[in-house]
Structures are given as C-alpha cells and as structure tokens.
Amino acid sequence: MSKAKTSTIAELINGGRDTLTGADRKLAAALMADYPVVGLSSITDFARAADVSTPSVLRFAKKLGFSGYPALQQALRSEVSAQLQNPIEKPEQWSSKAPRTHILNRLADAAMDNLSASLRHVDHHVFDDVCKLMGDPKRHVHVLGGRITSHVAGYLHTHLQMARAGVRLVPGSTSLWPQHLLEITPGDVLAVFDVRRYDARVQDFAASAKQRGAKIVLITDQWMSPISRVAIHSLALRMDVPSGWDSNVVTIFAVEAMVAAVVKQNWKATRERIRELDHYYESGRRGR
Structure with missing residues (x-):
C-alpha cells in the first residue's frame, strides 16, 4: 500500500483512528508508549504488551497498510534510521533522487508537500483541544524549544503573550530550568517543541513538568x-x-494557526489587551 510507504507509523495510526477496533487501540497505545521497542519485539511479545491475541497484531499491521508484521517492523527500523540522520547525510540522501532544478524550487516544492501532508495527518479535534488549553485564561502557559526549535518557541511566546496574560518562555540557559520548574503548578500548560536528534534535556524538562501536574x-x-x-x-x-537541516515552515504555520485560534476564542479580552499594549508602546516611543 503506497500510503504505508510515505507515512510514518504515528501518522497512519492517527489517520485511521476512527476505524481502529478495541484491540487495535490497545496495540497503538502500547506501540506509542514504548516506541519503537515494542514494535521491534516478537509478535508474541507485542501482543502480550497490549494484552491482545497474536492474530490481532497481524490484523493491526494489515489495517495500517502493511503486508504483515515483518513489513511493519521494517518500517519502524527505517523510521529509527531517519530519526538519527545527521545534517551531513541529508543532502546526500536528497541528491540521489531530487531533480536538477534550482534550490529555491526544490525547497518550495518540499515545503508545500510538507504542509499538505501535515494538514492531512493532523487531527483537527486534537488541534482544537490544544488551542483551548493554550487559550484558557485560568492556566499559565510555558513555552520551551530545543537546540533547533528555540526560535520557534520564542515566536509562539511573543505572539501568545500579546494575546493573553500568563505566558512564560523557558529560558535558554539550562542552569535556570530548575527555577522555572518551581513556577509550574498543576493545570499549567507546557508547549514544547522537539524534533529529530531529539534533545534529552528538553525531554527531562517535560517529564519533570508532567510530574508537577502540567x-x-x-x-x-x-x-x-x-x-x-x-x-x-x-x-x-x-x-x-532537500537541505542539511529540516524545515520549520510548517511549524511556523502551525504556531500562527494556534495564535489565531487563541485570539478568536478570547477576542474581547485580547482586543483590550492589545489596546493597552499599544498605549504603552506609543508612550515609550514618545519617551513618556
């Protein structure tokens, strides 16, 4: 099935969530909870981890578009390899299959393909729930990015802070992270960005924030x-x-969509906040 060849396992699961049976959902939960280890174990161990029968694993693999469990495992191994890919390897991978066109066109085509694929796979209900959480005035929002995504986190923080109160950017210096963790209270939201060659420090911070009730x-x-x-x-x-680094075009788009949704759901309060901010901006320019 071509879809299984172009989509990641997580995308296939999310895209077909409405068609998953109870056993399928158990298998999906077990796989995502211990990705990719459970899926690379024997079919019997995978079934045992999800508390389902062995035939259920076979049906699950086929429902995702694979010919069988070995094909699902091969896809998982390919995903692990892609996650570990470094900036030196990426141009070599693209050069073997990309057309000989200008880099502007190649990047634009790839970015548009990424946007289209992301919009197909993102669950709109999940996106709406995310925006409701970040727009809830009763919750503080903390924003954190990793080595590659810190500027995207800053972009979200800047715009979200103009739209609502109680938004804080986790500082870039990890030596200040323990102090910031102390400011996180139960019910707060941590919006965290983390992309491949994933940042262990960011993962540790997220785990600690979870323990504090975020x-x-x-x-x-x-x-x-x-x-x-x-x-x-x-x-x-x-x-x-087709670059040494991954693109944040779609990530920036998602951030702007989140901010737009938060502004819309709290427009009256946001409008008043922007008016007050503009007043102080003008006062600052006049030196008052």
Missing part, C-alpha cells in the same frame, strides 16, 4: 519525539526538505 502539548516531527509518551496532545508535522 499538561504537556508537544509539537514535533513525523517521527514523534519521545516526549509524546508524557504529552496529553501531540502535533506531528512534516519537516524533511
């Missing part, structure tokens, strides 16, 4: 950061382009 919202790539194990919601976006 609701973790993960923005990640199609291979899914390990933070998904502690996240209440995960948005998996496509990022692969």
